[in-house]
Amino acid sequence: xxxxxxxxxxxxxxxxxxxxxxxxxxxxxxxxxxxxxxxxxxxxxxxxxxxxxxxxxxxxxxxxxxxxxxxxxxxxxxxxxxxxxxxxxxxxxxxxxxxxxxxxxxxxxxxxxxxxxxxxxxxxxxxxxxxxxxxxxxxxxxxxxxxxxxxxxxxxxxxxxxxxxxxxxxxxxxxxxxxxxxxxxxxxxxxxxxxxxxxxxxxxxxxxxxxxxxxxxxxxxxxxxxxxxxxxxxxxxxxxxxxxxxxxxxxxxxxxxxxxxxxxxxxxxx
Amino acid sequence: xxxxxxxxxxxxxxxxxxxxxxxxxxxxxxxxxxxxxxxxxxxxxxxxxxxxxxxxxxxxxxxxxxxxxxxxxxxxxxxxxxxxxxxxxxxxxxxxxxxxxxxxxxxxxxxxxxxxxxxxxxxxxxxxxxxxxxxxxxxxxxxxxxxxxxxxxxxxxxxxxxxxxxxxxxxxxxxxxxxxxxxxxxxxxxxxxxxxxxxxxxxxxxxxxxxxxxxxxxxxxxxxxxxxxxxxxxxxxxxxxxxxxxxxxxxxxxxxxxxxxxxxxxxxxxxxxxxxxxxxxxxxxxxxxxxxxxxxxxxxxx
Numbered sequence: 001x002x003x004x005x006x007x008x009x010x011x012x013x014x015x016x017x018x019x020x021x022x023x024x025x026x027x028x029x030x031x032x033x034x035x036x037x038x039x040x041x042x043x044x045x046x047x048x049x050x051x052x053x054x055x056x057x058x059x060x061x062x063x064x065x066x067x068x069x070x071x072x073x074x075x076x077x078x079x080x081x082x083x084x085x086x087x088x089x090x091x092x093x094x095x096x097x098x099x100x101x102x103x104x105x106x107x108x109x110x111x112x113x114x115x116x117x118x119x120x121x122x123x124x125x126x127x128x129x130x131x132x133x134x135x136x137x138x139x140x141x142x143x144x145x146x147x148x149x150x151x152x153x154x155x156x157x158x159x160x161x162x163x164x165x166x167x168x169x170x171x172x173x174x175x176x177x178x179x180x181x182x183x184x185x186x187x188x189x190x191x192x193x194x195x196x197x198x199x200x201x202x203x204x205x206x207x208x209x210x211x212x213x214x215x216x217x218x219x220x221x222x223x224x225x226x227x228x229x230x231x232x233x234x235x236x237x238x239x240x241x242x243x244x245x246x247x248x249x250x251x252x253x254x255x256x257x258x259x260x261x262x263x264x265x266x267x268x269x270x
Numbered sequence: 271x272x273x274x275x276x277x278x279x280x281x282x283x284x285x286x287x288x289x290x291x292x293x294x295x296x297x298x299x300x301x302x303x304x305x306x307x308x309x310x311x312x313x314x315x316x317x318x319x320x321x322x323x324x325x326x327x328x329x330x331x332x333x334x335x336x337x338x339x340x341x342x343x344x345x346x347x348x349x350x351x352x353x354x355x356x357x358x359x360x361x362x363x364x365x366x367x368x369x370x371x372x373x374x375x376x377x378x379x380x381x382x383x384x385x386x387x388x389x390x391x392x393x394x395x396x397x398x399x400x401x402x403x404x405x406x407x408x409x410x411x412x413x414x415x416x417x418x419x420x421x422x423x424x425x426x427x428x429x430x431x432x433x434x435x436x437x438x439x440x441x442x443x444x445x446x447x448x449x450x451x452x453x454x455x456x457x458x459x460x461x462x463x464x465x466x467x468x469x470x471x472x473x474x475x476x477x478x479x480x481x482x483x484x485x486x487x488x489x490x491x492x493x494x495x496x497x498x499x500x501x502x503x504x505x506x507x508x509x510x511x512x513x514x515x516x517x518x519x520x521x522x523x524x525x526x527x528x529x530x531x532x533x534x535x536x537x538x539x540x541x542x543x544x545x546x547x548x549x550x551x552x553x554x555x556x557x558x559x560x561x562x563x564x565x566x567x568x569x570x571x572x
Contacts, residue, residue, distance in 0.1 A: 144405075165406050184406065201402070226299065226376040226422040227404070227413055229340040234407045262400065 001058035004034075008066030008087070012051050014042040015090065019073035021048070023081030023100065026059040041072075067106050075102040078119070091128075092135075094121045097145065110154070111135065113147040116164065126151035129173065132166050133159035140181055142166070148240055155192065158185045161202070167240045177204050180263060186235065186245065200260035205231070206267040207245055217255035217265060224249050228266070274568060276540045280550040281567050286438045286532065287555035288563040291320075291350045292357045293433030293523060294387050295330065295380030298369055299344035303332060306344045309372035313364045314347060318470045321489060325351040325360040326435060326521050328467035330380075339378045340422065346380045348467045350435050350521045354385070357429065362392045365423075370396065370414075376422040379409075381523075383428030390414075390423030430523060434563050437466075437520035437528035440478065440496065441539060442512045442550040449514040450474070452547030456518050456535035463534050465527035466520050475517040481556060493554075511549060525563055532565055537572040 004026065016039045020026075026034060035049030048054065056063075060081035064071070067087020075083045076095040088106035092114050099119040104112075107125035113132045127149040132142035133156055142161040148169070149157075155173035158166045161183040168176070171189030180199035187195075187204070193212040196204050228246035235241045250266040274281045298313070300306035310329045317327035327349040338344040349364075351357035369375050370393060377389060390412035394401040397414040403425075404411045410425035441456070443449035457473035460466060468474075483491030494500050495507040496515045508515070518535055522528035539548050553567055 146406075163405055182403070184404065203402075203404070223419045224301070224374075225419050226340045226342065226374075227411075227420060229342060230376075230411070230422065231404075231406070233339065233341055238407070262402070264402075 001061075002056040003061040003063045003084075004054070004056045004059050005063045005065055006048070006052035006054060008052060008064070008068065009050075011068055012040075012046065012070050014040050014046065015070045015072055016046070016051065016068075017041050017073050018071055019076035019095070021062065022075060022078040022083065023060045023062060024079050026062070029059070031057075067104075069107070069109055072109075074104070075100075075121075078102065088125065093123075094119075094147075095135075097121065107151065108149075112149075113142060113145070113166075116142045116145045116147065118145045118164075120145060121147045123147070123149045123151065126170075127153045127157075129154035129156055130159060131157040131168070132161050132164070133157070133178075142183065146238070152189075153187075157187075158183065161185075167235070169240070177202060177263075180204075184231075186240070188241065188245070196256055196263055196265055198259050199256050199263040201262045203263070204265045205245060206265065208269055209251070209267050210265065213253065213265070214256060214258075216258040217253040218257055218261075220252040220254050220264075222249050222251050274571075276571055278544045279540055279548055281571060282550065282552040283566075283568060284553050285555055285558070285564045285566040286436070286553040287558060287561035288434045288436035288438075288525075288528060288565065289561045290431070290563070291352060291433045291435040291521065292354055292429060292431055293348055293350045293381075293521070294357060294361060294427055294429045295346055295348045295523070296361075296365075296389065296427050297333060297338060297344050297346050297378040297380040299338045299340050299342040299376045299378070300372070301342060301374040303343040303345070305372065305374055306342070307332070309369045309375045310345050310347045312372060313368035314349075314469075315368075317349070317360075317364075320350070320352055320435070324356055325349050326467075326469035327360075327364070328469045328473075330467055331461075331464050339424075340376055342376070348380075348465075348521070348523065350433055350467075350469075354387075354429065358387050361387055361389070361427075365389065366393055366396070370416070370421050370423075373418055378424045379427035381428040381430060383430050385429045385431075386426040387429050389425060389427045391425045393421075393423055396421075432524045433522065434525050434528045435521040436561060437522060437532055437563075437565055438517055438554045439532060439536060439539075439567065440515055440517050440552040440554060441548040442496075442508065442515050442552060443548045444511060444513055446514040448547055449516045452539045452542055453516040453518055455538040455542050455547065459534040459538035460518070460520065460531045463527065463531045465523035466531035467522075468518060468520055470519055473518060475519055478515070478517045478554060481560075507552070509550075517554065528563070529565060529570060533570045533572070536567070536570055540572060 040046035082101040091109040110128035111130040153172040174192035180202040232244035314327040402413040478493040479490035
């Protein structure tokens with residue numbers, strides 16, 4: 001079977017809700033049925049066939065050939081299989097995703113991986129604000145899975161996340177891990193102001209000392225630990241980093257003592 | 271009947287009788303192999319026989335730093351017991367008293383299996399609320415703050431019901447020195463076999479036992495048929511040339527591991543020859559009715 005491929009005909013003139021085009025929702029549908037699915041969000045919404053040429057038959061392996069910043073909710077709530085986007089996506093890619101692989105070969109808009117539960121999101125380009133965070137009014141953000149952003153990331157990455165791993169490979173904006181409940185955020189490159197602000201638990205693992213560390217984080221010194229060796233091994237096995245991130249004796253800061261104070265920020269160099 | 275011999279050593283036409291057991295394995299790492307082994311040796315102390323120790327345990331193999339989960343040198347420890355509950359109890363207490371306490375140690379699952387036993391899940395409370403849970407790559411770890419840093423411990427390890435305990439052979443020699451030389455050769459060879467341990471001191475038993483005894487409440491008593499000082503007095507299994515007998519006892523992850531270990535041990539003893547080592551090789555059994563696993567010596571010879 002060949003991958004089910006959606007080739008973009010031309011830049012859409014409305015925002016698209018692509019949450020219906022996931023492996024489990026498309027299983028058992030014919031090309032003709034898929035072409036009739038409504039994905040537009042305006043008063044006269046477009047159907048799949050208006051926007052894309054459809055080829056291929058395997059709904060567990062979906063490819064979007066050509067992307068757009070109007071592609072919202074790509075891979076939302078997907079549970080298995082894989083979706084690859086050759087291009088950019090809009091807001092909330094992988095929203096509440098529960099399994100499978102979502103691979104975005106361009107940029108992602110705001111709130112990628114918002115409320116994610118499991119699975120893996122890889123973003124080759126930049127990502128907007130709120131990666132792995134909650135939507136307005138939600139109690140917590142990401143609760144499992146892995147998000148890798150190979151470009152730059154916006155503000156508030158991993159806000160109120162509970163579990164899982166977020167890796168930001170070209171730095172991130174302000175307040176990474178804002179109000180974090182638990183989980184792990186890895187960042188290489190420049191990190192914005194006050195990472196871990198109001199975090200209760202969880203780990204922020206950086207490749208350098210952050211510029212603006214909140215005064216409510218306490219210096220715990222440098223201690224030889226086994227955990228960095230284990231976690232560096234994981235990061236290298238997953239192809240996230242090539243060299244060890246932390247080394248055996250990282251600097252450790254505990255916080256945020258303005259709240260519970262059981263979180264940590266670790267980095268290898270002073 | 272023609273005697274079976276190899277390199278001048280007489281091989282008895284008999285078999286080792288072994289039993290089904292529950293087993294688990296963990297990987298202990300530390301900043302140096304010395305301290306990984308120290309934690310392992312302490313943890314597997316007083317674990318020679320399930321009869322009196324609750325479990326049988328020993329180091330399986332050393333693992334180089336490049337192959338351990340945290341990139342530090344380590345070793346794999348195997349623990350055998352007769353029930354899942356007893357195995358869990360022994361694992362928890364030995365881990366808590368001997369590995370948690372050992373400088374720089376960390377501990378990981380050493381066996382994958384359908385059933386699991388608590389490892390860090392039962393020790394995390396030592397952290398008094400400062401323990402850190404980490405889940406990534408499909409695995410779960412606990413980090414417990416301690417005085418030299420952190421005790422890193424995987425939450426669970428696997429358990430197998432395929433394990434076999436009690437594989438053995440007896441080395442019969444002209445004197446105690448030669449019996450010991452042969453046994454040491456066998457132990458050195460079996461140490462290289464993965465998935466098999468020898469729980470007795472240095473891998474060797476000098477007080478082989480028979481079932482029961484004349485005194486009430488004795489589950490096992492001395493194997494008088496193989497005690498050279500009783501030759502002639504009791505129904506002895508020893509000829510006039512034999513003056514010392516030592517036994518090597520093997521527990522394995524599965525039956526194949528026990529067979530591989532016995533094969534490696536027998537080859538080492540046979541290679542050593544009768545002049546410096548054993549004159550005769552035999553094996554311990556209970557007539558074949560008690561244990562499910564039988565290892566015939568003649569099938570395992572080089």
